[in-house]
Amino acid sequence: MIQLEQLVQKNLAKEKEGKVASYIPALAEVNPKQLGVALYDLDDGEIGEAGQSEVRFAIESISKVITLMLAIKKMGIQEVFKHVGSRQTGFAFNSILNMEIEKAKYPLNPFINAGAIATTSMVVSKTGEGAFEEILSFARDICNDPNLYLDQIIYHSERRTGNLDRSLAYYMESKNMMLGDVVTSLDTYFKQCSMMVTAHSLANLGAVLANGGVKPWDNKRIISDEEARCVKSLMMTTGLYNQSGTYSRLIGVPTKSGVGGGLMSAAPHKYGIGIFSPALDKAGNSVAGLDLLRDIVEGLELDIFD
Numbered sequence: 639m640i641q642l643e644q645l646v647q648k649n650l651a652k653e654k655e656g657k658v659a660s661y662i663p664a665l666a667e668v669n670p671k672q673l674g675v676a677l678y679d680l681d682d683g684e685i686g687e688a689g690q691s692e693v694r695f696a697i698e699s700i701s702k703v704i705t706l707m708l709a710i711k712k713m714g715i716q717e718v719f720k721h722v723g724s725r726q727t728g729f730a731f732n733s734i735l736n737m738e739i740e741k742a743k744y745p746l747n748p749f750i751n752a753g754a755i756a757t758t759s760m761v762v763s764k765t766g767e768g769a770f771e772e773i774l775s776f777a778r779d780i781c782n783d784p785n786l787y788l789d790q791i792i793y794h795s796e797r798r799t800g801n802l803d804r805s806l807a808y809y810m811e812s813k814n815m816m817l818g819d820v821v822t823s824l825d826t827y828f829k830q831c832s833m834m835v836t837a838h839s840l841a842n843l844g845a846v847l848a849n850g851g852v853k854p855w856d857n858k859r860i861i862s863d864e865e866a867r868c869v870k871s872l873m874m875t876t877g878l879y880n881q882s883g884t885y886s887r888l889i890g891v892p893t894k895s896g897v898g899g900g901l902m903s904a905a906p907h908k909y910g911i912g913i914f915s916p917a918l919d920k921a922g923n924s925v926a927g928l929d930l931l932r933d934i935v936e937g938l939e940l941d942i943f944d
Contacts, residue, residue: 642688646673649930651690656917656925659897664795665696668899676841677908677934680854682862685841692834694834695829695914696792698896699922701777702754703843703869708776709760710865712747718760720744721817722753725866726876744815749876749894752806755816759807759828762818768773769822770829777830780846781839793832800828809834831896840912847892847904848915870904877919878928881921889932891940901931905940 650673660666674690680851697704709718725747739912745753762769770788804824811820845854852859861869873892878885885893891911893903899916901924904911911934915926934940 640934642677642686642934644674645930645933645937646675646689649673649776649926649933650697651936652929653860653915653917653925656919658899658916659918659922661881662799662897663791664789664792665916666725666900668695668916672899673915673930674837675874675923675930676836676838676912678841678845678848678854680845680849680910681909683854685838687720687838690914691837691912691915694836695916696831696896696898697777697807697835697900698831698898699749699754699772700835700840700843700894700898700900700902701833701898702749702757703778703847703873703894703902704777704780705754705757705761705830706748706775706869706872707780707861708773708864709757710861710869711758711878712764712896713760715868716757718757721760721815722748722756724748724872725883729763739928741913745810745815747872747876751803755803755807755823755827756810757820758819758830759816760824762826766778766819767822769818770857773826773830774833777833777835780827780843780853780860781837782842782853783836783839786839787834788829789832789834792834793829796828796832797825802826803827835900837900837914840900840914841910842912844902844912845910846902846904847909849908850868850907868931870906873904878923879921881919881923885923885928888937889928889936891931895930897922899927901927903931905935908940909938
């Protein structure tokens with residue numbers, strides 16, 4: 639078995655090369671000197687852990703995977719992708735330029751902020767004001783984490799500083815891209831980003847996707863194998879913001895990051911991986927976390943094309 643504790647110790651000092659997210663005030667207060675990992679082995683159902691694997695942190699953009707899965711479950715994959723694309727964007731994750739330049743009829747993918755808000759609005763269109771409670775319940779289920787919760791301090795910090803996301807939502811509303819009520823969709827989006835998870839939680843989520851949409855701990859199907867493959871493909875091509883192409887080459891495992899310092903990876907048929915380290919690079923990805931993930935992938939000789 640790979641020595642996770644040794645790899646954590648090897649990579650922890652790399653947090654000095656990054657900074658915690660400061661544009662959300664509550665995240666600026668997080669201790670950057672943390673690194674934790676959990677590895678769910680689909681072969682035996684065992685979870686290996688090291689470092690701060692049980693420390694709770696804000697899920698942030700990794701919640702976009704959960705909401706996409708829920709939207710697919712409620713609407714079907716064909717209907718979801720009538721309202722959001724699956725292309726990469728060369729712009730920042732919170733930019734509106736791609737839609738403006740191309741006169742797009744929908745956001746380019748569900749992992750940029752505009753696309754994520756549009757996806758959240760799909761859930762809102764089906765559930766109304768109870769949308770966040772449904773997302774929270776769904777997250778607890780697929781992360782196998784009944785203690786996953788909404789952090790009110792982070793949520794209110796997100797709301798206070800979320801004017802750029804509001805501008806994206808109201809722009810889309812003006813272009814008839816939002817399926818659900820815009821105010822409810824925004825509030826739901828701020829809440830979903832403020833859910834508190836652990837590296838262990840994310841390893842479980844990664845394991846569901848690695849297992850073709852089936853929860854390996856109880857063998858209950860969440861989404862179809864085709865739908866899980868679609869989500870993993872999007873993680874591979876757009877999951878690490880505008881560094882996605884680089885890390886597809888360097889790491890080669892479908893991964894989604896969040897500015898709370900989380901990484902969630904799904905190595906098909908093999909492992910779910912969750913990592914936490916809050917110091918970020920300029921693109922918004924965990925510095926020590928990505929180096930640790932690369933070491934794990936190399937140590938396990940993972941190859942998604944096997």
